[in-house]
Amino acid sequence: MDTTGHVISMLIFGYVLGSIPFAKLFTMRAGVDLFEIGTGNPGAANVFRKVDKRIGAAVFLADGLKGAIPVLFAWAMGAPQDLWFIAGWAAVTGHWYPVFNKFRGGAGLASGAGVVVALMPLAGLVGLILGMLVIAKLKSSGHGALTGLIVIVVAAALINAEWPLGAEWSAMASAVALALILFARAAARGWKPGRKD
Structure with missing residues (x-):
């Protein structure tokens, strides 16, 4: 498949997968409207705190997988490494503006x-684990x-290995840029480092 075909496939697959509103699906039986409770965010943290911790953990895993799977899909398709992040961006965009949830996302x-x-993987897992430990300790x-x-x-910056042990600088720059934008977007929505609800 040529580069254009790769990009189109990654955009479509990533966006559609990212649009699946797992938080809404997993809380349907509880009859909860996530837009009306807690932070009003249809995401894992709101479910974890305001609905059920086990369901919240399941939503976090499902939402995490819908971000990871498109990247792995692009890798498996043999797409150039500098295009892998496009699949991930598409998934996150789908989560922000999900077609299956009237474009109301988390x-x-x-x-x-x-x-x-x-x-x-290595840098991401280390950051994820330590971040979750801080959340467990500070409840924030x-x-x-x-x-x-x-x-x-x-x-x-310390790990400079090839996939799947680390990331080249192009992947690192893409991942860090995504993390920064996510943090800025969350802050713009009124979500701040000290907020506990």
Whole structure:
């Protein structure tokens, strides 16, 4: 498949997968409207705190996978490495503006984490684990996300290995840029490092 075909396939697959509203699907039985409770965000953190911790964990995993799978799909298709992040961006965009949920989506932090881990596994996993430990300790997803972002940037600078052990600089730059944009977007929506709800 030529480059154009790769890009179109990745955009479509990533966006459609990213559009699946797992938070809404997993909470349907509870009769909860995520837009009306907690932060009003249809994402894992809101489900975890306001609905059920087990369901919240499942949503986080599902949203993370819908960010990671398109990147791995692009890799499996043999797409050039500098195009892998396009699939991830498409998935996050689908989460932000899901066609299956009237274009009302979440902040995309879990999906973005999945993209970062797929692009740069070691640095991404280290940042994700430490970020989650901070969330468990401080009960603040903002502090956890900020910690994870800092750790990812530092770890990525220290790890300069080929896939799947690390990331080349192009993948690192894409992953870090995505993390920064996710953080800025979340902050713009009123989600701040010290916020606990």
